[in-house]
Amino acid sequence: MQQILINYAIKCREQWKQWREATKFRQAKQRLRQANLSYTKYALRLCRTDLRILIGLLTGHAELNRHLTLMQIRTDTVCPLCQEDEETVLHLLGECSALVVKRTNILGSPCLCYDELGKMHWCALLRLAKASQRF
Numbered sequence: 303m304q305q306i307l308i309n310y311a312i313k314c315r316e317q318w319k320q321w322r323e324a325t326k327f328r329q330a331k332q333r334l335r336q337a338n339l340s341y342t343k344y345a346l347r348l349c350r351t352d353l354r355i356l357i358g359l360l361t362g363h364a365e366l367n368r369h370l371t372l373m374q375i376r377t378d379t380v381c382p383l384c385q386e387d388e389e390t391v392l393h394l395l396g397e398c399s400a401l402v403v404k405r406t407n408i409l410g411s412p413c414l415c416y417d418e419l420g421k422m423h424w425c426a427l428l429r430l431a432k433a434s435q436r437f
């Protein structure tokens with residue numbers, strides 16, 4: 303049994319290394335810098351709808367206009383809340399001027415860069431995303 307666990311741990315470490323070295327998954331790598339058991343447990347307790355939203359926020363594959371345009375579902379990438387920039391996860395959670403008050407109340411700052419968002423608990427990111435009423 304012990305050898306099985308050791309082999310599993312080695313395999314997980316190899317897969318993590320391959321994922322980190324891959325040239326794809328830019329946004330997910332920025333947000334998922336290392337495995338976090340607490341965050342994983344939080345995510346596993348979410349309902350399916352909230353988990354889908356959270357995964358979209360973490361991977362950049364959220365149902366926001368930029369991604370939907372890439373998927374050829376929409377033709378306009380502009381944020382419908384502020385009309386000022388492309389609607390991406392970074393824009394929605396960190397920059398959108400229409401969400402300054404909600405962002406300040408939920409995340410504690412009116413504007414956040416990518417690195418600062420990466421340090422936020424997933425619970426706070428999900429709360430702001432749902433408060434935006436874009437999901």
Ligand SMILES: [Zn+2]
Nearest residue numbers: 381383384398
């Ligand atoms: Zn906006």
